[in-house]
Amino acid sequence: MNTKGDLNIYETSGELFGAAARLILTLAKKAVDERQQFSIALSGGNTPGQLYALLAGPPFLNEMPWRKTFVFWGDERCVPLDDARNNAMQARSVLLDKVPVPPQNVHRIPVNLSPKEAAAVYEKEVKEFFAGAVPAFDLILLGLGENGHTASIFPETPVVSEQAIGIRHVFVEEQGMFRVTMTAPLINLANHILFLVTGKEKAGILETVLTAPYQPASFPAQLIQPRDGVLHWFADKQAAR
Numbered sequence: 509m510n511t512k513g514d515l516n517i518y519e520t521s522g523e524l525f526g527a528a529a530r531l532i533l534t535l536a537k538k539a540v541d542e543r544q545q546f547s548i549a550l551s552g553g554n555t556p557g558q559l560y561a562l563l564a565g566p567p568f569l570n571e572m573p574w575r576k577t578f579v580f581w582g583d584e585r586c587v588p589l590d591d592a593r594n595n596a597m598q599a600r601s602v603l604l605d606k607v608p609v610p611p612q613n614v615h616r617i618p619v620n621l622s623p624k625e626a627a628a629v630y631e632k633e634v635k636e637f638f639a640g641a642v643p644a645f646d647l648i649l650l651g652l653g654e655n656g657h658t659a660s661i662f663p664e665t666p667v668v669s670e671q672a673i674g675i676r677h678v679f680v681e682e683q684g685m686f687r688v689t690m691t692a693p694l695i696n697l698a699n700h701i702l703f704l705v706t707g708k709e710k711a712g713i714l715e716t717v718l719t720a721p722y723q724p725a726s727f728p729a730q731l732i733q734p735r736d737g738v739l740h741w742f743a744d745k746q747a748a749r
């Protein structure tokens with residue numbers, strides 16, 4: 509069991525996404541009550557699509573403080589902005605085009621630039637958003653890759669040992685693709701971090717990440733240890749077998 513994380517197991521992925529949506533609503537309302545804003549970093553890949561669709565409909569469509577919600581991404585693939593593999597493209601079509609988040613509150617990673625420039629520009633944008641204060645997102649969503657990566661922190665890549673609080677670009681050999689990602693130190697500043705893990709193909713890696721000795725080069729998801737925040741693991745029964 510992850511020393512700082514609580515593992516919540518759900519009978520089905522549907523129940524998991526329902527619980528995730530309710531947690532997001534709770535955290536959003538609390539953040540807006542306290543600081544008049546809710547900052548969330550979305551994850552990509554296949555897992556969160558159902559969650560985003562849920563958030564785009566009642567009751568979340570009506571109850572979320574969308575106008576005071578600020579949307580970022582934990583990582584992005586360096587593919588055209590209109591490419592189906594683009595995480596922002598996915599979230600826009602399933603969620604952001606359907607809820608009243610002001611367009612200026614949506615901060616896409618500018619992968620129309622070179623990977624290096626996109627990382628530099630986005631790091632500046634994140635730091636400006638927090639106006640020089642500690643860049644502590646209210647919530648960061650994360651997925652878990654079968655090889656133990658999270659965001660775009662892939663095994664045996666330089667970004668695993670990156671100590672800077674920021675945004676870096678990385679070439680992912682097995683995908684033949686550049687990606688842009690938050691570093692683990694930036695992710696670990698978040699007030700809440702929520703891993704969403706579903707499906708039997710994730711059962712092995714989930715157990716390894718949560719119970720194996722600390723080997724972040726092999727299992728980068730083990731880097732995620734919030735400094736002051738709360739780490740939530742949501743897994744369905746298939747993944748938590």
Ligand code: 6PG
Nearest residue numbers: 552553554555651652653658659
């Ligand atoms: C991405 C994600 C990545 C994802 C994992 C799990 O850009 O792909 O940010 O970290 O969360 O690869 O992906 P699945 O949800 O598709 O299994």
